[in-house]
Structures are given as structure tokens and as C-alpha cells.
Amino acid sequence: MKLSARFLPSLALLVSLVIFNIYIYQLQPNANPNLTNVYFLNVGQGDATYIRTADQYNIVIDTGPSPKVSNLLNQLIPVWDRDIDLLILTHPHADHIGGASQIIDQFPIRNILLTEVDYESQLYSSLLENITRHDIKTTYALAGSNFNIGESVVKVLSPTPDILSDSDLNNTSIANLYSYHDFDIMFTGDISTKVEEVIIKNYQIPETEILKVGHHGSNTSSSEAFISYLQPKYAVISVGQNNRYNHPTESVVARFINAVIELLRTDINSNIHFSTDGSSFKLIN
Numbered sequence: 001m002k003l004s005a006r007f008l009p010s011l012a013l014l015v016s017l018v019i020f021n022i023y024i025y026q027l028q029p030n031a032n033p034n035l036t037n038v039y040f041l042n043v044g045q046g047d048a049t050y051i052r053t054a055d056q057y058n059i060v061i062d063t064g065p066s067p068k069v070s071n072l073l074n075q076l077i078p079v080w081d082r083d084i085d086l087l088i089l090t091h092p093h094a095d096h097i098g099g100a101s102q103i104i105d106q107f108p109i110r111n112i113l114l115t116e117v118d119y120e121s122q123l124y125s126s127l128l129e130n131i132t133r134h135d136i137k138t139t140y141a142l143a144g145s146n147f148n149i150g151e152s153v154v155k156v157l158s159p160t161p162d163i164l165s166d167s168d169l170n171n172t173s174i175a176n177l178y179s180y181h182d183f184d185i186m187f188t189g190d191i192s193t194k195v196e197e198v199i200i201k202n203y204q205i206p207e208t209e210i211l212k213v214g215h216h217g218s219n220t221s222s223s224e225a226f227i228s229y230l231q232p233k234y235a236v237i238s239v240g241q242n243n244r245y246n247h248p249t250e251s252v253v254a255r256f257i258n259a260v261i262e263l264l265r266t267d268i269n270s271n272i273h274f275s276t277d278g279s280s281f282k283l284i285n
Helices: 005-027 068-076 100-106 122-133 193-202 224-230 250-258
Strands: 036-040 048-052 058-063 086-088 111-114 137-140 146-149 152-158 175-180 183-187 210-212 234-237 262-265 272-276 281-283
Touching: 048 068, 058 100, 058 175, 068 100, 086 100, 100 122, 152 193, 193 224, 224 250, 250 262
Parallel strands: 058 086, 086 111, 111 137, 183 210, 210 234, 234 262
Antiparallel strands: 036 048, 036 272, 048 058, 146 152, 152 175, 175 183, 272 281
16 A cells, blocks of 8 residues: 555654654653652752643743753653643742743743842843743742642742842742642742741641752751751752752751751752652652
8 A cells, every 4th residue: 555645744753753752751661640750850050840740731840050951851741742831930040040941942831930030140131031932921929829730739938028129039039839639849949048937937838748958958048947847758959960069068968867858869869750649659760
């Protein structure tokens, strides 16, 4: 049987997609699509997290210091569902937004969450222009806001209006609690102990399964009070090998060890993958 020439391009595309998906599943053989999968990505000295929910939503929190994150997301986001339903950029420092423009160019973005701060940098200005060019729905984060993404909830705990005027841009980071049923992750951006105290005062948060450690393990963050308040089972530090800031600091590492909390680091463990059914969860790698 001869195929009409007009069908050949479509056939070639179909074969390419099949081969590509086989490649993708080889890269992530333990990613059960019926579970919510959370990936803390190894992007060097910066932050980037990807969440693929059990009900087929894509959430990205920060984008690392460079376009490298796009390559990682291309390996993880299903080819048949490329929309990123929520992109959260915790604050405008380059190690958190460095790959954002490339992601915006490569993936359809449904919603983006930013902090409403004045910050001058060529990278950030170009990013804002790119967001406008792509006509992406943009929301500015304020404490108390909730974002429902299917069965997941993102609850913004900071910044408050007062914190937005803080002279330290790190403190204006979007601190949020991601919840999928009874599974919770605290994302802290680069907030300091000053903002941690505000969160402790303003919110009653259940024990969290995972804490995304603030400011790459700097001694400005992760007070003993905050760790005790959250009581996480795991703490994840996103940090680059042999970085010039000497992150994470020994004192912060010691706090987690003394609290008997399992500590994972992207400079040692590379990409860190958890999966959950909303009740129990496990570390995949």
C-alpha cells in the first residue's frame, strides 16, 4: 500500500513524537503519572522547582540562573501538555529568574505570579517586556492570596504590604505553601529570619512534609524557631557546587541535623524527585 505524499509529514511527526516520548520516559522511569511529582532541579547556584500534579497541571517555581532550566523542563513536561499553568518567580534576582524568558518563549504560560517591587536590572526589564509581549496573565503576590490549580492549592504567606517596602529584596520573596491534599511543601525564596518570624506570627501551618530551605542555606535564614514551627520531614537546599558564597553555611546544616531532619542538596544529590498521592509520599531519587 502506498501512502499519499500529503500524509508523509504527518506520519513523520507522529513517529518523532513516539520516539521522543520513549526518550522522555527513559529519563524519568519512576514518574508515576497518577501521582503528583515534585522535582527540585539542579540548576547550579539558584532555585528552580517543577511540579506535575496528578490531575495534569504544570507548576514552575523559579527558573534558576540560566537557560539550562529549559532543557530540564523539556525532559520532564509531557509533550502532549506543554502549558505551564502557574509560573511563580519569587523575586527578581538573577539566580531565580535567569531562565524565565527562555521558558516563556518555549512554553505557553497561563498565569505568572510576581512580586510588585521596583528593581533595576537589564535581565529583569527584558523579562517584564517578554511577559508583556506574550500577553501573559500576571498577578502580584500578597500574603493571604490563594491559587487553586486543580486539586492543588498555592497559599501565599508573604510578602505583606509592609514587607514589599523592605530595603532587602530577598525579604520581598514570595513565600508560599504548596498543598496537594495532606501533602505540603513550604517554599521560602530568599526570605530572612525576619520574615520567618512574621509567618510564624500570622499563620498556623500544619507540619510540612518538605521545606525548601531559604536563601540556598545562608545563615540569614532557617532559624531554629522556623524549623521547629514547620517540623518538615525533609529539607531541600538548592545550591551550586563550590559556590563563592560558601552556601550552605555549616550552622544551618547543623540546625537540620540537630533537629533530625533529612537534608538533601542539589550540589550533592543533583535533581531531587518526590512523589505523593496526597496522603503518603516518598523520595524517588
